[in-house]
Amino acid sequence: MAGVVVPAEGVPLPKTVQEMSINGEEPPPQFLAKENPFGALDSSPTSDSVPLIDISILSSSDDELEKLRLALSSSGCFQEEKQKCSRAAHDVQGYGHDLIVSDKQVLDWCSRLFLRVFPENQRRDNLWPQIPHDFRDILHEYSMKIKHLMNVLFEAMARSLNLEEKSFSDQFGEQPVMQVRFNFYPPCSRPDMVLGVKPHTDRSGITVLLQDKEVEGLQIIKDGKWITVPVLPDALVVNLGDQMQIMSNGVLKSPVHRVVTNTEKLRMSVAMFNEPDPEKEIGPVEQLMDDNKPRLYRNVKNYAVINYECFQKGIVALETIKIG
Numbered sequence: 001m002a003g004v005v006v007p008a009e010g011v012p013l014p015k016t017v018q019e020m021s022i023n024g025e026e027p028p029p030q031f032l033a034k035e036n037p038f039g040a041l042d043s044s045p046t047s048d049s050v051p052l053i054d055i056s057i058l059s060s061s062d063d064e065l066e067k068l069r070l071a072l073s074s075s076g077c078f079q080e081e082k083q084k085c086s087r088a089a090h091d092v093q094g095y096g097h098d099l100i101v102s103d104k105q106v107l108d109w110c111s112r113l114f115l116r117v118f119p120e121n122q123r124r125d126n127l128w129p130q131i132p133h134d135f136r137d138i139l140h141e142y143s144m145k146i147k148h149l150m151n152v153l154f155e156a157m158a159r160s161l162n163l164e165e166k167s168f169s170d171q172f173g174e175q176p177v178m179q180v181r182f183n184f185y186p187p188c189s190r191p192d193m194v195l196g197v198k199p200h201t202d203r204s205g206i207t208v209l210l211q212d213k214e215v216e217g218l219q220i221i222k223d224g225k226w227i228t229v230p231v232l233p234d235a236l237v238v239n240l241g242d243q244m245q246i247m248s249n250g251v252l253k254s255p256v257h258r259v260v261t262n263t264e265k266l267r268m269s270v271a272m273f274n275e276p277d278p279e280k281e282i283g284p285v286e287q288l289m290d291d292n293k294p295r296l297y298r299n300v301k302n303y304a305v306i307n308y309e310c311f312q313k314g315i316v317a318l319e320t321i322k323i324g
């Protein structure tokens with residue numbers, strides 16, 4: 001079925017992370033992250049170098065546009081109902097934990113509600129919580145606003161690279177997809193060993209994240225080190241995904257990021273991802289390729305499926321569509 005990722009059969013966990021968190025249990029071995037090359041889990045300073053961009057002046061200020069280009073080309077980073085909405089073993093949408101695709105997989109200390117919001121006729125109403133009663137209206141309104149914001153950003157990104165304004169936005173096609181993920185990270189007794197989300201890049205075009213108002217946890221790799229993205233009241237975190245790295249021929253970067261756990265506080269975040277229409281072929285913008293900067297990626301359709309197949313095999317999706 002076009003545009004739909006069909007997961008392998010998920011093996012259910014004996015307990016949810018909330019249960020283990022409430023009981024103060026030691027995380028089981030499947031949750032223990034291996035040593036990683038970017039330093040120990042508990043040694044990532046909060047950064048004051050994640051740039052803050054004022055979106056309202058992007059169309060009037062060349063300086064702000066330049067700030068946007070610099071930011072995105074360096075680090076790429078600018079936060080009884082559950083049962084009814086729970087994810088079926090073969091499904092990606094709904095409420096649940098990691099889909100388990102291999103017994104070697106390191107699991108995330110996180111439960112999530114994952115929903116498709118656009119196209120509107122593809123919403124799975126039965127998986128949208130009815131409580132709180134205004135959840136649907138608020139999510140709809142928020143999605144419309146974020147969709148608009150994403151468009152503003154795509155056009156600003158194109159202008160910041162001296163491209164025709166629609167160079168990126170047009171690639172998303174007639175029926176672009178938007179999905180939302182509500183992430184819940186309960187306190188964990190072993191933050192030195194267990195991650196809220198393993199290191200990854202987003203497969204999206206762009207991700208807009210509403211971070212927890214108080215609790216830090218998101219980290220990105222900058223200059224070869226993990227740094228913590230600070231909590232800034234009323235700021236959204238804008239994170240480029242792999243598909244913008246492809247369309248920009250590698251000029252804009254899809255940053256590797258992860259979420260760490262803590263022993264004290266629950267953390268929540270809401271991530272909105274947009275993706276091109278799965279029927280639409282995307283590829284590097286012509287003007288970003290020449291003899292000095294040859295094409296880095298082949299054109300692709302339905303990167304979601306490529307990305308999922310790579311995840312199952314434990315390989316990096318972007319690498320598989322690289323040329324040369």
Ligand SMILES: O=C(O)CCC(=O)C(=O)O
Pocket residue numbers: 079181183197202209211217218257258259268269271
């Ligand atoms: O919770 C966060 O801050 C980030 C979550 C994330 O990276 C994701 O959902 O892809």
Ligand SMILES: [Fe+2]
Pocket residue numbers: 200201202257
């Ligand atoms: Fe992510």
